[in-house]
Amino acid sequence: MHDITKRLKELGLVLPEVPTPVANYIPAIIVGNELRTSGQIPMVNGELAYVGSVPSARSIDEATNAAQICGLNCIAVADATLEGGVEAIERVLSVRVFIASDVGFTGHSTIANGVSDLMVDVFGDAGKHTRVAMGSIGLPLGATVEVEAVFQITL
Amino acid sequence: MHDITKRLKELGLVLPEVPTPVANYIPAIIVGNELRTSGQIPMVNGELAYVGSVPSARSIDEATNAAQICGLNCIAVADATLEGGVEAIERVLSVRVFIASDVGFTGHSTIANGVSDLMVDVFGDAGKHTRVAMGSIGLPLGATVEVEAVFQITL
Amino acid sequence: MHDITKRLKELGLVLPEVPTPVANYIPAIIVGNELRTSGQIPMVNGELAYVGSVPSARSIDEATNAAQICGLNCIAVADATLEGGVEAIERVLSVRVFIASDVGFTGHSTIANGVSDLMVDVFGDAGKHTRVAMGSIGLPLGATVEVEAVFQITL
Numbered sequence: 001m002h003d004i005t006k007r008l009k010e011l012g013l014v015l016p017e018v019p020t021p022v023a024n025y026i027p028a029i030i031v032g033n034e035l036r037t038s039g040q041i042p043m044v045n046g047e048l049a050y051v052g053s054v055p056s057a058r059s060i061d062e063a064t065n066a067a068q069i070c071g072l073n074c075i076a077v078a079d080a081t082l083e084g085g086v087e088a089i090e091r092v093l094s095v096r097v098f099i100a101s102d103v104g105f106t107g108h109s110t111i112a113n114g115v116s117d118l119m120v121d122v123f124g125d126a127g128k129h130t131r132v133a134m135g136s137i138g139l140p141l142g143a144t145v146e147v148e149a150v151f152q153i154t155l
Numbered sequence: 156m157h158d159i160t161k162r163l164k165e166l167g168l169v170l171p172e173v174p175t176p177v178a179n180y181i182p183a184i185i186v187g188n189e190l191r192t193s194g195q196i197p198m199v200n201g202e203l204a205y206v207g208s209v210p211s212a213r214s215i216d217e218a219t220n221a222a223q224i225c226g227l228n229c230i231a232v233a234d235a236t237l238e239g240g241v242e243a244i245e246r247v248l249s250v251r252v253f254i255a256s257d258v259g260f261t262g263h264s265t266i267a268n269g270v271s272d273l274m275v276d277v278f279g280d281a282g283k284h285t286r287v288a289m290g291s292i293g294l295p296l297g298a299t300v301e302v303e304a305v306f307q308i309t310l
Numbered sequence: 311m312h313d314i315t316k317r318l319k320e321l322g323l324v325l326p327e328v329p330t331p332v333a334n335y336i337p338a339i340i341v342g343n344e345l346r347t348s349g350q351i352p353m354v355n356g357e358l359a360y361v362g363s364v365p366s367a368r369s370i371d372e373a374t375n376a377a378q379i380c381g382l383n384c385i386a387v388a389d390a391t392l393e394g395g396v397e398a399i400e401r402v403l404s405v406r407v408f409i410a411s412d413v414g415f416t417g418h419s420t421i422a423n424g425v426s427d428l429m430v431d432v433f434g435d436a437g438k439h440t441r442v443a444m445g446s447i448g449l450p451l452g453a454t455v456e457v458e459a460v461f462q463i464t465l
Contacts, residue, residue, distance in 0.1 A: 132349035135448035138290035293445035
């Protein structure tokens with residue numbers, strides 16, 4: 001019981017507070033046995049932790065950390081949306097990782113591992129997901145990374 | 156009955172004609188109780204209303220209007236695909252908003268509100284959706300915005 | 311029986327070997343009666359066949375060919391994941407085609423036809439899908455094209 005909560009604690013990970021979008025959309029939606037998130041940027045306690053493109057403004061290490069924070073935010077919005085909280089997540093189905101990057105950059109996969117490793121660290125084999133990683137000329141608010149996730153949930 | 160049609164009229168919105176793709180794909184597909192659209196660009200009566208990136212070629216206001224038109228096209232392809240037309244739309248599940256933008260631009264959320272506000276104006280609470288907004292170095296035919304949408308439908 | 315396998319042979323198409331991702335994600339996932347792939351780049355026998363952006367480093371023809379290879383890889387990962395192999399594919403639901411391109415390029419649709427035409431050549435009417443095509447400032451490993459696909463499958 002409460003495996004995921006325990007696992008997050010073991011890993012020293014704290015789910016960030018979920019900011020309410022100040023617009024006509026919602027952080028996550030439940031469709032059948034799937035929870036699909038909006039695109040999450042690396043917000044920590046209401047502040048954007050990483051802005052700027054890779055590698056001109058941000059290193060690969062920084063962007064990888066930003067990607068992990070985006071992933072944590074995806075888990076956090078699932079936790080806040082589901083009646084059973086994070087324990088109602090059965091499986092991670094997919095992540096899409098958009099990385100603000102410069103012309104000529106090719107290391108998107110390394111940065112996307114920031115999300116993928118998080119999901120497997122937290123959910124074990126149930127954390128193995130499909131992935132799309134790609135470069136973007138620029139993301140909302142200048143964020144370094146944006147991630148959307150789809151989780152399979154207990155009904 | 157016919158709430159959506161009435162609401163569109165009240166808002167002074169007219170669904171554009173749906174252009175048939177001149178290629179081996181279709182404007183929308185029904186999967187279970189979901190209708191998923193192809194990426195819609197700001198076509199109005201067969202002409203692309205907005206081309207060029209933000210802010211070098213297009214202002215935020217113009218792009219926001221382009222985003223609204225893309226959203227209307229998403230509703231229009233649903234209307235044309237569903238037997239029950241637009242009235243068979245139960246809920247807006249998600250939109251992805253791709254914005255042709257220059258390096259350094261950070262106002263993607265404002266532009267994406269052109270779609271999000273439309274959906275809530277037309278569908279009320281059932282219009283609240285998840286959203287991904289991101290910048291693109293360039294979109295098909297030079298379009299300023301491209302939007303894909305997923306709707307929950309009556310079976 | 312074995313219609314798809316026969317059709318691939320008739321078309322002279324060979325499914326590439328599926329590379330195992332060297333990271334914490336998987337090439338494809340089954341969700342209900344859908345198989346959803348990870349983003350596929352134009353790998354052929356473990357080598358990336360096309361790198362660089364259109365049109366500065368790659369022509370439209372080369373990129374269109376790259377898109378076809380990405381599509382073949384989507385079919386190949388479905389074949390490798392499904393117990394019934396490629397014959398268990400009932401319908402192509404959607405493709406998203408991300409194209410590494412330069413500022414000012416507008417020919418994304420032509421390149422995306424490399425995937426769309428492949429799907430209809432192989433699956434006939436069941437190959438008609440929804441599509442999103444867009445430009446990217448850069449893709450993983452410098453790939454010219456990346457494609458994700460969703461297939462409806464026999465349960």
